[in-house]
Amino acid sequence: MEWTRKKLIKSYLEFFKSKNHKEIPNASLIPRNDPTVLFTTAGMHPLVPYLLGQKHPLGKLLVNVQKCIRTTDIDEVGDSCHHTFFEMLGNWSLGDYWKEGAIKHTFEFHTKILKIPLERYAISCFAGDKDAKKDLESAKVWESLGIPKERIAFLPKKDNWWGPAGNTGPCGPDTEQFYWVSESKPPKNFDPKNKSWVEIGNDVLMQYVKNEKGEYIEAAQKNVDFGGGVERTLALLNGLDDNYLTKIWKPIIEKIEKLSEKKYEDYKKDMRIIADHVKASVMIIADSGVPSNSGQGYVARRLIRRAIRYGRNINLENFITNVAEPVFNIYDDYEHLKEKKKEIMEELEKEEKNFSKTIERGMKIFEKISGKKLSGKDTFLLYQSYGFPIEMTIELAKEKKIHVDENDFRNELKKHQELSKTASAGTFKSGLADNSEKTTKLHTATHLLNQALREVLKEDIRQKGSNINAERLRFDFNFPRKLTAEEIKKVEILVNKKISESLSVKREEMSLKEALSSGAGGEFGTKYPEVVSVYTIENFSKEICTGPHVKNTKQIGKFKIIKEESSSAGVRRIRAVLDPKTQED
Secondary structure, X not given: OOOOHHHHHHHHHHHHHHOOOEEOOOOOOOOOOOOOOOOOOOOOHHHHHHHOOOOOOOOOEEEEEEEEEOOOOOOOEOEOOOOOEEEEEEEEEEOOOOHHHHHHHHXXXXXXXXXXXXXXXXXXXXXXXXXXXXXXXXXXXXXXXXXXXXXXXXXXXXXXXXXXOOOOEEEEEEXXXXXXXXXXXXXXXXXXXOOOEEEEEXXXXXXXXXXXXXXXXXXXXXXXXXXXXXXXXXXXHOOOOOHHHOOOOHHHHHHHHHHHOOOHHHOHHHHHHHHHHHHHHHXXXXXXXXXXXXXXXXXXXXXXXXXXXXXXXXXXXXXXXXHHXXXXXXXXXXXXXXXXXXXXXXXXXXXXXXXXXXXXXXXXXXXXXXXXXXXXXXXXXXXXXXXXXXXXXXXXXXXXXXXXXXXXXXXXXXXXXXXXXXXXXXXXXXXXXXXXXXXXXXXXXXXXXXXXXXXXXXXXXXXXXXXXXOOOEEEEEEOOOOOOHHHHHHHHHHHHHHHHOOOEEXXXXXXXXXXXXXXXXXXXXXXXXXXXXXXEEOOOEEEEOOOOOOOEHHHOOEEEEEEEEEEEOOEEEEEEEEEHHHOOO
């Protein structure tokens, strides 16, 4: 019996619904109100406020299948199992069942629903260290289910520990499940270093909270987060040791084979990278990550250009949209892909044409280079300023019998990466989501801004996106033109007036239908669960939101708009800050 993507997802959701879990929507790849990461990297990402203790409108037991983007493993893409875009099976207990319940659910799903034979199953648990004890509890539960001691490995923090996402917050051991992929008989003992043991799932057990002193204390609310990759699970269930042979990849690979007139067996790495990067680009653009020189758009641009570069290795030209075509059929259950297909294809085609021009410009620069040696700085200039891949530089240099100092180039690249890392440290230091006091105040100020824009501009203003950190807020909204200086001033005055009126901020839970009929606003294009949190700022604003918020507007302080600009066609962007001297704690 062949497992398909849709069958796996349906089986997973139905199993956990039978265990009283409520399904939550598949969130956008571009996180809402979270400046700490560019993309949704895991199913837990949209749930951060609830992992920190806020009550979820649908209760303590949740399940979904979440689309994710991870770029940390980009150098691994090209092997049989790493992907930039993937779907994650996820279920959560927010202070409900604990280790025993989590492990029993995972075991039952793997062995009863997916029919994974026990002889091909192995487990890892946390070995313990100075911060936290050895996780014997989880091991005992696994043993009670029939897993022999020889198949349970205790591994250190680098292998079996999650979090905290930032410097402080929830964290704890995890227990991972492995599947023996080789056709040979599985060994009696589980050796995690043996590549034939492939991870199929992971239960993260948020047992501790790391405080500002660096101490690990027992968490008041203990959470469980299970994660399992759809792509990898599908390959294993179908007896394949290569994810790209499953039906969620094969049509793309076959299209590349047809266009290049080459066989996958002979060009695996090139074809895998092309397939992966094109699929990821389609998904990023679908969630408004239009190719650009910053943020999510920059990642989309780099992925498309990387795909083009590897396409050159197999003589592909003007191929991106053709390779993208099968993605829409594979994921035909994603309505937004159908709706945005024309726009996505246009962006891909435009980006490919632009990169062709970039290559031409780089070629002209290259032609001007004289001498018998190309320094690292020259090579890096071609790479950084013209998007000219190092491999292409080396290839052209060989033709002209010019030596490329690759080590010097790597040093220049490393220096640049260190500078970038330092520059972005402030963005990422808060962790998965910043729920600090300053961010909370700015979050509430965003609601005031949204309503003030409606009242001043007399239009049906809808939020199109936001990004908030401890220093400033950024708010995108639909509007056809630049705001006048007078309009900006009126908005600012109205927001500050409402802050000074000491308005109460109240949170309620209600059905989505009830929330919308009561006049509560929401972010355009966002999928909401059946039950939602609604925040009302006394007689002024009413929005569907997950938080966090202040209790009273007087806590916010003085609001100041520092910039108003275009974000994209028909969308304006406002950046604003708060004066720390005026904030009341």
